[in-house]
Amino acid sequence: MMNNPQAPPEESTPHPVPAAPAVHAHGLTVRRGTGRNPRTVIDSIAFDVPRGRITGLLGPSGCGKSTLMRSVVGTQAHVTGTLDVLGRPAGHPELRSRIGYVTQAPSVYDDLTVRQNLDYFAAVLEPGRAAADRRRDAVTRAIADVDLTSRAGALAGNLSGGQRSRVSLAVALLGTPELLVLDEPTVGLDPVLRRDLWNLFHDIAATRGATILVSSHVMDEAERCHDLLLMREGRILAQDTPDALRSRTHSATVEEGFLRLVDQANTEAKAEATR
Numbered sequence: 001m002m003n004n005p006q007a008p009p010e011e012s013t014p015h016p017v018p019a020a021p022a023v024h025a026h027g028l029t030v031r032r033g034t035g036r037n038p039r040t041v042i043d044s045i046a047f048d049v050p051r052g053r054i055t056g057l058l059g060p061s062g063c064g065k066s067t068l069m070r071s072v073v074g075t076q077a078h079v080t081g082t083l084d085v086l087g088r089p090a091g092h093p094e095l096r097s098r099i100g101y102v103t104q105a106p107s108v109y110d111d112l113t114v115r116q117n118l119d120y121f122a123a124v125l126e127p128g129r130a131a132a133d134r135r136r137d138a139v140t141r142a143i144a145d146v147d148l149t150s151r152a153g154a155l156a157g158n159l160s161g162g163q164r165s166r167v168s169l170a171v172a173l174l175g176t177p178e179l180l181v182l183d184e185p186t187v188g189l190d191p192v193l194r195r196d197l198w199n200l201f202h203d204i205a206a207t208r209g210a211t212i213l214v215s216s217h218v219m220d221e222a223e224r225c226h227d228l229l230l231m232r233e234g235r236i237l238a239q240d241t242p243d244a245l246r247s248r249t250h251s252a253t254v255e256e257g258f259l260r261l262v263d264q265a266n267t268e269a270k271a272e273a274t275r
């Protein structure tokens with residue numbers, strides 16, 4: 001899948017958007033920290049993630065992207081408000097096999113090979129001898145999807161950072177999830193690998209109809225998304241397509257548009273404070 005540079009991400013065609021979003025949030029609030037001083041890090045936000053498309057969650061470091069993603073996959077405590085994922089409340093046991101989640105730090109075993117890592121996680125997903133053939137096929141396909149077939153026998157500990165990230169992504173692809181939640185998957189990757197990964201995300205959305213929620217603090221990656229959620233300080237600053245955002249902020253790039261919205265929000269906050 002990654003050997004397809006002919007298909008620029010911008011030109012890939014997302015599946016038609018069905019009515020029900022993959023993720024629906026309303027009044028979503030998250031508090032973090034223990035003891036006497038838990039802080040509100042996500043503050044009563046509302047947003048939708050449309051199905052079959054790539055939604056970029058963008059914003060500066062510390063704005064709450066990882067917390068929001070953890071809430072969507074159901075691993076975050078102290079979440080209140082409405083958060084529905086694939087038609088179920090976030091964290092519902094039925095969602096476990098329907099969501100693939102890649103955390104910021106690649107979660108692979110360094111002392112196992114790429115294939116052994118995948119075999120292990122495949123067995124956790126679908127245990128038992130009866131499923132052995134299906135597991136083997138799923139593992140082979142996931143390794144091919146992330147273009148690591150030639151390194152399948154290499155120890156994960158001997159791979160580059162980008163290759164290790166791709167092993168994590170392959171693990172997330174194992175169960176052919178309907179929703180992929182990817183927390184800054186391109187951090188630290190060189191431009192070629194970043195482009196290849198974005199091509200892969202577009203392939204996955206277009207060929208499988210999967211929904212992808214992907215975070216980044218690199219604004220130029222926003223241009224590669226179908227839809228954007230721009231976050232700042234625990235709030236959603238904008239939900240738009242890159243085109244609509246550029247156009248309504250009269251900006252040449254999403255980054256410029258984002259900065260305009262930040263300035264506007266700051267001005268409004270100051271005016272509010274002096275009232």
Ligand SMILES: Nc1ncnc2c1ncn2[C@@H]1O[C@H](COP(=O)(O)OP(=O)(O)OP(=O)(O)O)[C@@H](O)[C@H]1O
Binds near residue numbers: 059065
């Ligand atoms: N375990 C924790 N306890 C208390 N506060 C936390 C904890 N983890 C994160 N936070 C705070 O929650 C806020 C949001 O953090 P989060 O990791 O979600 O941001 P982010 O946008 O993903 O940042 P980055 O891009 O740097 O990963 C930050 O202010 C952070 O300090």
